[in-house]
Amino acid sequence: MIPISHFLLFSAVLFGLGLIIVFTRKHILMVLMGIELMLNAVNINLAVFGHWDTKFQQGQIFALFVILVAAAEAGVALAIIIKLFKNFKTVDLSRISGLKD
């Protein structure tokens, strides 16, 4: 039996790495990948603690809806990124600084 703290430590490390990616990267899709990494790290915690709720499985169900929202977010984000690329001719976050050019 793997102790629960090892799952939590693993998820903390992944969350920190995702946050570093979100802050330091210039490319807008790389920021999106960092956000997905952070959402995944949170899902580990939900799944592990959900193992203790044998009656209603709330952890697993909640993680399932987190995945659903992540999928929706990725779809809308891709549409917005394509629109941004049409308007600004770049996906570099340090050069996209206004809502209109």
Place this chain on the structure above:
Amino acid sequence: MDAAIVTFYMFCGLAVVAATGMVFTKNLLYAAGLLAIVMLSLAVVFIYAGAMFLAVSQILIYVGGILVLIIFGVMLTSRKPGFSFEAGTHYHFFGWLAGLSIMVILIMTILDFDFTRWMHPPEVPDNLSGYTSIQHIGVLLMSKYLLILELAAIFLLVVMAGALQIGAKEEGGKAS
């Protein structure tokens, strides 16, 4: 040491190494491939956490859906000839400060906490003992969580319509 436990730590290490590679790699397509490795390792970790259904949905939705969408986005936003998939970096100091400090705070809190209550998972109640975990989730989604499942369906419909509306070309030949 048990082979199953060794496998768990191997996949944990693989995920951490791949995520670290994502922080340092310059190439966007390499980063997408490393993200696929992280997602697949996490599916294994979910199985060890007792969440079979989540592991399968992880592979189906993340690796089969979101990752393909991200690679699609990389291809669509780099159409210029001679363009490489390079991505620069900025805000080194504050980014690393924020990421490392939240990592250290979380790790110190976890190491400080007393997990004796959480040593063994509780027994499955008698009225559920015939079910597997996946059957149980199916029954729950159709009974206790039916409303939120239907709301999720409506939410996905709205997202689809919104993404189409944002991504569509303007009608009437108006200059955008």
